[in-house]
Amino acid sequence: xxQRQHHLHTDEVxxxxxxxxxxxxxxxxxxxxxxxxxxxxxxxxxxxxxxxSYLAVGRRLHRSPSRRxxxxxxxxxxxxxxxxxxxxxxxxxxxxxxxxxxxxGHEVPPEQATELMFSQxxxxxxxxxxxxx
Numbered sequence: 001x002x003q004r005q006h007h008l009h010t011d012e013v014x015x016x017x018x019x020x021x022x023x024x025x026x027x028x029x030x031x032x033x034x035x036x037x038x039x040x041x042x043x044x045x046x047x048x049x050x051x052x053s054y055l056a057v058g059r060r061l062h063r064s065p066s067r068r069x070x071x072x073x074x075x076x077x078x079x080x081x082x083x084x085x086x087x088x089x090x091x092x093x094x095x096x097x098x099x100x101x102x103x104x105g106h107e108v109p110p111e112q113a114t115e116l117m118f119s120q121x122x123x124x125x126x127x128x129x130x131x132x133x
Contacts, residue, residue, distance in 0.1 A: 008036050017048050 008016070016033045019025045025033070030052075037049045101113030108116065 008032065013045075020048075020052070 013033070013036060016025060016029055016036075020030065020033060033048075034052060037045055037052065101108045101110060101116075103113070103116060
């Protein structure tokens with residue numbers, strides 16, 4: 001930091017204080033004001049110093065719980081989302097790959113339907129009037 005930041009002119013300090021309480025200071029300006037207030041023991045600035053300290057502690061306390069909870073909550077939400085998408089995809093896949101065979105009005109398992117199909121094909125290839133070798 002430069003010497004200028006530690007030794008601000010009184011009019012510049014008053015302008016920064018006024019802008020700070022109006023909520024118009026930038027982070028850099030607040031930093032300069034904070035450095036100045038930490039480097040002076042002038043009791044004229046005790047109120048400003050106390051207010052800035054109070055607000056800084058309040059901001060730190062306000063941010064801490066939300067930052068601590070944000071990551072676990074985001075992780076939990078991600079896990080729930082992945083599980084829901086997986087379940088939805090699995091159910092869609094199951095509905096698309098539904099194989100049902102009906103023989104004489106009765107549902108037949110796919111394995112049994114395949115066996116019936118092959119046996120009927122064999123019968124068609126080898127008519128009953130021709131003996132099998």
